[in-house]
Amino acid sequence: MGDWAWVHASPDDSVVARVTPFDPAFHLFAEACLEGWTNPFLVRVDELVPLRHKGYVVVMERLHAADEDRAQRLAAALTIDQEGPSAQPATSDxxxxxxxDVIALRTRVEELVAEGDRRFRLWGGADIRPANILQTLDGQLRVTDPVFVRGLDxxxxxxxxxxxxLGDFSRTDLHDFLSIPVFPPGPETDALRHKVDALLS
Known part of the structure; x- marks a missing residue:
């Protein structure tokens, strides 16, 4: 489980389903992957299944924690002018x-950053950091979540x-945003939902 989605592995541990009620940045990324955006350093996305409103499930290859040093080096090699929530400098290589392949992926992420910037005023940009780099069972590094929208904002x-x-989002969008895992059910989240209703009534 992450801040934006629940992730469930298949019984044979070959794929995972990433389930979220709302995450426009990952949706943009998954669409790009399905449209032929391939690269040996990029996670394989098999399917994008819509749920109610703007929720969705992404079926993707099963990955594992990456070697920290290798992940840091790839993050540094892919560095784009980024403002990710936990962006940290990494050792250059x-x-x-x-x-x-790294140059091609960097270019494609820059294109995705530009597209998100056109669509969302609370777009965050690139988020390529070691925590967003995992690896396959045989050790191939994969970038999994290279862009973000400013959830904190x-x-x-x-x-x-x-x-x-909040002009990019409807009241339904914001209610769904308040349903992602980082917002536990309870009075505090309910109060935020009431604020959404008052703001966008």
């Missing part, structure tokens, strides 16, 4: 940065009553 806009910052 000039040889890896010059790899043709969405939360703060709801909490502080800034309807002007």
């Amino acid at each position: 000039a040889g890896l940065a010059a790899d043709s 969405i939360f703060e806009a709801i909490r502080d009553g800034h309807a002007d910052r």
Whole structure:
């Protein structure tokens, strides 16, 4: 389980289903993968299944925790002007940065960042960091979640009553946002839902 989605492995441990009520950044990424966005450093996405409203399930290859040093080196090689929630400097590897597959992936992520920036005013940009790099059973590194929307800013806009910052999202979108795993059921989340109703009534 993460902040935005629940992840369930298949019985044979070959694929996972990433289930979320709302995550526009990962949806944009999964769509790009399904449209032929392939690269040996990119997670394989098999299917994108719609749920109610803008929720969805992504069926993707099963991955495992990556070797920390190798993940840091790939993150550094793919560095884009990023502002991810936990972006950290990583050890540079000039040889890896010059790899043709790394260059191609960096270019495609930059294109995805630009597309998200056109679509969302609370778009975050690139989020390539070691925590978002996993690996296959045979050790091939995979980038899994390279872009993000500013979830903290969405939360703060709801909490502080800034309807002007939420114009990209409907009331239903924001109720679904408040259903992602980071918001546990209870009075605090219910109060945020009431604020959404008051802001977008």
